[in-house]
Amino acid sequence: MQPAGLPQNVNLNTIKEVMQPRSADEIVKWQDSYAWLAGGTWLFSTPQIATDTLIDLRSLKWPSLEVSETGLDIAATCTIAELYHFKAPADWIAAPLFQLCSRAFLASFKIWNAATVGGNICMSLPAGPMVTLTTALEARYTLLPRDGSQRQVAAIDFVTGNHEYYHGAPGWEEMMRRLGATVLHNEHRVLTRGGDSLVVAGVTDAEGGHFGPGEASRPDLAFAGAPEGTPRILLAHQPRTAFKAAPFRIDLQLSGHTHGGQIIPWMLLVRLQQPVIRGLTEVPTL
Numbered sequence: 001m002q003p004a005g006l007p008q009n010v011n012l013n014t015i016k017e018v019m020q021p022r023s024a025d026e027i028v029k030w031q032d033s034y035a036w037l038a039g040g041t042w043l044f045s046t047p048q049i050a051t052d053t054l055i056d057l058r059s060l061k062w063p064s065l066e067v068s069e070t071g072l073d074i075a076a077t078c079t080i081a082e083l084y085h086f087k088a089p090a091d092w093i094a095a096p097l098f099q100l101c102s103r104a105f106l107a108s109f110k111i112w113n114a115a116t117v118g119g120n121i122c123m124s125l126p127a128g129p130m131v132t133l134t135t136a137l138e139a140r141y142t143l144l145p146r147d148g149s150q151r152q153v154a155a156i157d158f159v160t161g162n163h164e165y166y167h168g169a170p171g172w173e174e175m176m177r178r179l180g181a182t183v184l185h186n187e188h189r190v191l192t193r194g195g196d197s198l199v200v201a202g203v204t205d206a207e208g209g210h211f212g213p214g215e216a217s218r219p220d221l222a223f224a225g226a227p228e229g230t231p232r233i234l235l236a237h238q239p240r241t242a243f244k245a246a247p248f249r250i251d252l253q254l255s256g257h258t259h260g261g262q263i264i265p266w267m268l269l270v271r272l273q274q275p276v277i278r279g280l281t282e283v284p285t286l
């Protein structure tokens with residue numbers, strides 16, 4: 001039975017509240033048990049045991065698509081169907097990508113019409129066609145953090161995953177470089193803003209070594225020469241790289257690979273191989 005006050009279409013039985021803010025500023029605090037609700041196609045497709053509150057982004061009523069001086073402003077809540085039907089100005093030569101990437105979804109009618117651009121980017125699935133689209137178009141994401149002011153980040157940042165190796169990873173890396181992406185092939189960059197610095201490193205996939213010595217995942221090379229005492233982020237496709245990277249004092253590793261434990265039967269077996277399959281976990285350092 002649903003708690004009183006929940007919209008009729010919410011059947012996740014851990015949810016106690018669905019907030020419907022008129023402005024993002026109304027959400028002043030954040031808890032781990034909260035989740036932003038966009039189209040709900042993934043959120044409602046699997047139990048959300050750790051979630052008790054949904055914040056419905058659709059109530060913000062952001063305009064889906066607006067042509068601006070710098071290009072196209074796409075709301076996080078724009079649906080895939082809306083993007084597909086967008087009529088671009090005739091001189092936008094990359095505009096066919098909107099339709100091509102929308103069609104790349106392996107989606108039903110329902111998903112096509114409900115799933116959002118922002119939801120797809122935030123899911124960060126390997127099959128995420130909106131990630132591909134926004135990276136190819138050199139998009140900038142606008143972030144609205146709860147504890148700071150609005151800021152923008154480039155969509156481009158790339159490390160290899162295991163599937164690149166099945167189809168010639170060096171070629172993919174070269175193509176990504178030509179497109180202007182920074183490929184972190186066992187290397188790092190120091191990012192600075194104002195007086196603050198951050199080390200962002202990337203390694204090749206944990207199984208890259210099977211495809212040649214130069215492809216082996218090498219946290220030691222990735223952090224060689226990195227300044228001490230500066231916060232360190234590691235981009236690594238598989239969570240299990242955390243064990244190999246532990247001696248290099250990583251503050252945060254960002255990984256994918258496990259599909260959030262969604263694929264049967266791998267959701268059961270993957271626990272034997274990876275220290276975490278979704279969410280945030282602390283991996284003991286040596």
Ligand SMILES: Cc1cc2nc3c(=O)[nH]c(=O)nc-3n(C[C@H](O)[C@H](O)[C@H](O)COP(=O)(O)OP(=O)(O)OC[C@H]3O[C@@H](n4cnc5c(N)ncnc54)[C@H](O)[C@@H]3O)c2cc1C
Nearest residue numbers: 036038039040041042043076105106115116118119120128
């Ligand atoms: C049958 C089926 C087929 C699918 N096919 C594909 C496919 O081919 N390719 C693919 O990539 N995915 C696929 N998906 C996964 C998913 O439906 C899509 O990735 C979809 O784009 C998610 O968007 P959404 O708006 O429905 O997100 P939601 O389900 O609402 O949210 C997904 C996650 O992102 C978070 N989130 C959403 N929006 C924001 C935001 N603006 N800011 C912060 N966090 C946010 C949510 O809290 C949640 O954790 C499929 C799912 C199903 C059930």
